[in-house]
Amino acid sequence: MPKPTLTAKDIVTWYSKNARDLPWRKTIDPYKIWLSEIILQQTTVAQGTSYYLKFISVYPTLTDLASAPIDDVLKNWQGLGYYSRARNLHFSANYIINECNGIFPNNYIDLLKLKGVGAYTAAAISSFSYKENKVVVDGNVIRVISRLYGINEAVDNPKVLKLIKEKAQQLCDTQSPEVFNQAIMEFGALQCKAKNPNCKSCPLQKSCIAYKKNIQDQIPFKAKRIKKTNRYFKYCFFIIDNSKTLIIKRSEKDIWQGLYEFPLLELEALEEEHGFVMPKNIKIRPSEVLTSKIFKHQLTHQTIRAVFYKTYISQADYNLMLKKGVFNNYLLINVENINKYALPRLIDLYLNDLSITLF
DNA sequence: AAGGCGGGGGT
DNA sequence: ACCCCAGCCTT
Numbered sequence: 001m002p003k004p005t006l007t008a009k010d011i012v013t014w015y016s017k018n019a020r021d022l023p024w025r026k027t028i029d030p031y032k033i034w035l036s037e038i039i040l041q042q043t044t045v046a047q048g049t050s051y052y053l054k055f056i057s058v059y060p061t062l063t064d065l066a067s068a069p070i071d072d073v074l075k076n077w078q079g080l081g082y083y084s085r086a087r088n089l090h091f092s093a094n095y096i097i098n099e100c101n102g103i104f105p106n107n108y109i110d111l112l113k114l115k116g117v118g119a120y121t122a123a124a125i126s127s128f129s130y131k132e133n134k135v136v137v138d139g140n141v142i143r144v145i146s147r148l149y150g151i152n153e154a155v156d157n158p159k160v161l162k163l164i165k166e167k168a169q170q171l172c173d174t175q176s177p178e179v180f181n182q183a184i185m186e187f188g189a190l191q192c193k194a195k196n197p198n199c200k201s202c203p204l205q206k207s208c209i210a211y212k213k214n215i216q217d218q219i220p221f222k223a224k225r226i227k228k229t230n231r232y233f234k235y236c237f238f239i240i241d242n243s244k245t246l247i248i249k250r251s252e253k254d255i256w257q258g259l260y261e262f263p264l265l266e267l268e269a270l271e272e273e274h275g276f277v278m279p280k281n282i283k284i285r286p287s288e289v290l291t292s293k294i295f296k297h298q299l300t301h302q303t304i305r306a307v308f309y310k311t312y313i314s315q316a317d318y319n320l321m322l323k324k325g326v327f328n329n330y331l332l333i334n335v336e337n338i339n340k341y342a343l344p345r346l347i348d349l350y351l352n353d354l355s356i357t358l359f
Numbered sequence: 360a361a362g363g364c365g366g367g368g369g370t
Numbered sequence: 371a372c373c374c375c376a377g378c379c380t381t
Contacts, residue, residue, distance in 0.1 A: 084378080118379085
């Protein structure tokens with residue numbers, strides 16, 4: 001093992017004094033580590049912790065997760081976002097059960113074969129559970145390394161990222177990887193923060209090139225910026241026979257895949273004069289239509305403006321439409337059961353926003 | 360190599 | 371408003 005560098009040692013020493021007490025640090029069970037890492041992808045500790053505790057409680061073993069219906073997994077994931085993580089989690093659980101004899105992959109290369117596990121997560125699991133010497137490179141590590149070495153080129157350039165990974169691995173090589181990996185991420189999260197880094201009390205002050213040049217707040221630099229598109233949704237919240245409603249599972253390669261929503265009409269714009277429009281031009285005159293406010297829902301790449309039309313439909317009218325095949329792919333459920341289905345945050349917000357009762 | 364994928368919180 | 375958060379998959 002190479003001689004510990006002062007820098008790597010400083011980070012680990014800092015960690016020993018400043019580490020938070022996080023639940024996934026109390027185990028080396030690869031299944032639980034895996035759960036925590038998938039949950040925490042692009043997610044803050046504050047947001048992800050309750051989900052981690054829920055998942056290890058509801059699905060204490062790999063078998064529990066693999067044998068659960070995907071709809072249940074998505075329901076438990078509801079509100080956390082990036083739902084492909086939950087779908088891949090469930091898929092990979094079954095992959096391990098069926099293709100790996102239920103034995104959790106125990107090295108970086110095999111971990112990478114799991115759907116939803118990339119370079120970061122494979123390094124995390126292999127180091128935390130098996131002490132494999134693979135450095136984790138997440139947003140925290142990119143920030144720490146790029147500042148430490150004064151790398152002011154775009155970190156979203158693969159060549160620059162590769163350099164950062166090499167620098168990080170060199171530091172990791174001099175320490176116990178399972179400790180160093182936790183330490184450098186914690187250091188990035190608490191000390192070398194994105195905004196207002198705490199340079200005044202930083203143990204790396206003397207070796208940090210960004211600090212020396214006073215350019216901490218310009219590093220890491222990203223060249224790309226996200227562009228947002230506007231989308232306009234009209235949802236039909238049918239109350240059929242004073243008790244039931246229609247929902248449908250989203251299946252397209254689009255947002256919220258696998259989640260349920262009301263019948264949807266998507267428009268180029270929300271033009272108020274259109275008012276209530278039945279999907280697919282259904283000719284029916286509901287006795288009453290309650291129009292919601294416009295819900296503005298902000299996603300990373302999309303701004304959605306949605307209006308909900310709550311309409312009352314008789315059983316006879318519903319039967320008529322059903323006979324015409326209008327609602328072939330929709331699910332007729334009791335309104336009171338709607339919260340048993342995984343719903344996008346937008347739908348959930350609408351349902352909880354109703355100051356009036358559901359009926 | 361680039362684009363798409365949620366939701367919450369900080370500044 | 372914009373950025374960031376224990377990233378990854380698809381095209």
